[in-house]
Amino acid sequence: MSFVKIKDLKESYNLFKMNAHKDARRYSFSKKKFNFSEHQRWLKQKIKSKKDNLYIFKLNKNTIGYIGEKEKYKKKYLSWAVMPNNKFKGYGTKMLKNFLKKKNQTFYAFVHKKNTPSKKMSLKLGFKIIEMRKNFYYLKYLKS
Ligand SMILES: CC(C)(COP(=O)(O)OP(=O)(O)OC[C@H]1O[C@@H](n2cnc3c(N)ncnc32)[C@H](O)[C@@H]1OP(=O)(O)O)[C@@H](O)C(=O)NCCC(=O)NCCS
Numbered sequence: 001m002s003f004v005k006i007k008d009l010k011e012s013y014n015l016f017k018m019n020a021h022k023d024a025r026r027y028s029f030s031k032k033k034f035n036f037s038e039h040q041r042w043l044k045q046k047i048k049s050k051k052d053n054l055y056i057f058k059l060n061k062n063t064i065g066y067i068g069e070k071e072k073y074k075k076k077y078l079s080w081a082v083m084p085n086n087k088f089k090g091y092g093t094k095m096l097k098n099f100l101k102k103k104n105q106t107f108y109a110f111v112h113k114k115n116t117p118s119k120k121m122s123l124k125l126g127f128k129i130i131e132m133r134k135n136f137y138y139l140k141y142l143k144s
Contacts, residue, residue, distance in 0.1 A: 018081040027112035
């Protein structure tokens with residue numbers, strides 16, 4: 001599996017499928033629904049922003065998922081999703097493992113307490129719960 005930073009709108013539709021999916025909305029800070037053109041606007045802004053990076057993961061040219069990286073107060077926050085038809089096959093774990101190994105940085109993440117696959121995946125890969133904030137685990141991954 002390999003990943004590249006998103007620099008254009010080529011993966012726009014795949015990202016929309018991942019982010020608009022009900023599980024992604026349910027476990028996100030913002031439960032608001034959005035249409036494709038709102039999503040395009042969001043993506044353009046992310047591509048422009050220096051504090052945001054989006055990485056797309058591919059296996060044999062097929063899009064598997066993405067990881068988003070956001071910088072806030074000098075800390076890097078991650079979020080992730082796998083294509084709806086590729087969920088629960090171990091791809092999420094592979095994707096995040098590969099990313100953490102290549103980057104070797106300290107990262108933070110918020111995972112909804114009811115999001116079992118995401119919680120299991122992050123704890124398994126070395127994230128530690130540092131705090132509970134409302135319905136979210138505040139997690140930290142310490143670089144090796
Ligand atoms: C969260 C997500 C990226 C995980 O990726 P995935 O490829 O589906 O997950 P994996 O197959 O690697 O499985 C991860 C863990 O969840 C567990 N799991 C898989 N399916 C599950 C299910 N239906 N219910 C509960 N746990 C499940 C697996 O057992 C695995 O843990 P284990 O290795 O200890 O057994 C993916 O499900 C997703 O895109 N969800 C929607 C978006 C989202 O929630 N993003 C996270 C925001 S922080």
